[in-house]
Amino acid sequence: MSLNPPLAWQGALWERLVSEYGQNRLPHALLLSGAAHIGKKHFAFAVAHRLLCHCESTLYACGTCKGCLLNEAQTHPDLAILEPNDAGKKVIGIGEVRELINVLSKTSQQGGWKVAVIAPVENLTISGANALLKTLEEPPGKILMLLVSHELGRVPATIRSRCQRYMFPLPNASEVLPWLAQNGVALDKAAQVLKVARGRPLLAADYLKESLLDRVAQFDQWVDDVASGQLSPVSAAQKCHNADALEQIDWFVQYIHRMVCLNVETCCSPENFIFYDKLHKARGWIVSGANANKQLIWEELFFDWHTLARGLAKAQSAS
Numbered sequence: 292m293s294l295n296p297p298l299a300w301q302g303a304l305w306e307r308l309v310s311e312y313g314q315n316r317l318p319h320a321l322l323l324s325g326a327a328h329i330g331k332k333h334f335a336f337a338v339a340h341r342l343l344c345h346c347e348s349t350l351y352a353c354g355t356c357k358g359c360l361l362n363e364a365q366t367h368p369d370l371a372i373l374e375p376n377d378a379g380k381k382v383i384g385i386g387e388v389r390e391l392i393n394v395l396s397k398t399s400q401q402g403g404w405k406v407a408v409i410a411p412v413e414n415l416t417i418s419g420a421n422a423l424l425k426t427l428e429e430p431p432g433k434i435l436m437l438l439v440s441h442e443l444g445r446v447p448a449t450i451r452s453r454c455q456r457y458m459f460p461l462p463n464a465s466e467v468l469p470w471l472a473q474n475g476v477a478l479d480k481a482a483q484v485l486k487v488a489r490g491r492p493l494l495a496a497d498y499l500k501e502s503l504l505d506r507v508a509q510f511d512q513w514v515d516d517v518a519s520g521q522l523s524p525v526s527a528a529q530k531c532h533n534a535d536a537l538e539q540i541d542w543f544v545q546y547i548h549r550m551v552c553l554n555v556e557t558c559c560s561p562e563n564f565i566f567y568d569k570l571h572k573a574r575g576w577i578v579s580g581a582n583a584n585k586q587l588i589w590e591e592l593f594f595d596w597h598t599l600a601r602g603l604a605k606a607q608s609a610s
């Protein structure tokens with residue numbers, strides 16, 4: 292965890308925070324909500340590090356005082372962080388919430404703020420969320436809780452109503468592209484990847500690291516080959532089986548979208564929309580994590596796609 296300032300597109304929200312801080316109007320809990328991969332957690336840590344920095348005159352954490360050095364080493368005793376752990380456990384349970392409350396209720400060891408980051412807050416179990424309510428209602432002393440949410444609808448109303456909301460909009464490409472291009476990436480490539488990442492800058496940055504465009508091209512080729520009969524649906528499903536299914540379903544949706552845009556007359560058929568709907572349903576099964584058999588899901592999708600593509604080819608040759 293390095294002490295980075297807020298991201299290039301977060302200037303307005305940072306100004307709001309600085310203004311509230313300057314007027315002593317900073318609440319005890321902020322709910323940072325918006326789409327995933329746009330930098331809300333980054334912002335939360337930028338706020339936490341600024342509050343725990345001992346330097347009064349800098350806009351961001353100074354990076355050199357004792358508070359900053361403790362944060363740099365990830366050992367600041369007045370910063371409590373709750374995240375799903377690396378072992379694949381997605382929920383944040385009551386035991387972890389109680390530990391956090393315990394840290395917040397003690398006297399600040401560095402004599403200033405005590406800060407908590409919970410990301411994402413929708414991953415709290417019901418009992419975990421309930422355990423947090425009392426601290427949100429009666430905060431013990433000078434504390435700030437930063438609750439990050441990618442899916443606000445999943446955050447209990449009892450928590451939402453006790454926090455001040457900071458909404459993070461999807462940033463404008465004009466603010467994101469120079470940031471994406473800062474490591475020597477060409478602007479047109481950055482724009483292409485940002486589009487594939489549906490405007491989410493941190494996802495686009497990950498994609499750039501992983502040569503995403505090559506992987507998308509490979510996936511599109513499999514879809515083309517299933518359509519033409521050169522690749523069987525079962526073989527295509529096997530190729531997809533071990534990769535990130537959600538990512539690939541997004542690419543399939545984009546493939547269909549491009550196809551419809553290119554051939555509006557023949558592609559605006561009910562069958563096409565039914566298939567589009569199936570892709571979204573498949574996405575839902577995978578997101579639900581209910582032991583979905585990915586191989587079977589992909590086989591069914593590719594069988595349906597092969598049938599649909601043959602029908603479209605016939606319609607196009609007849610028109």
Ligand SMILES: [Zn+2]
Nearest residue numbers: 344353356359
């Ligand atoms: Zn500092």
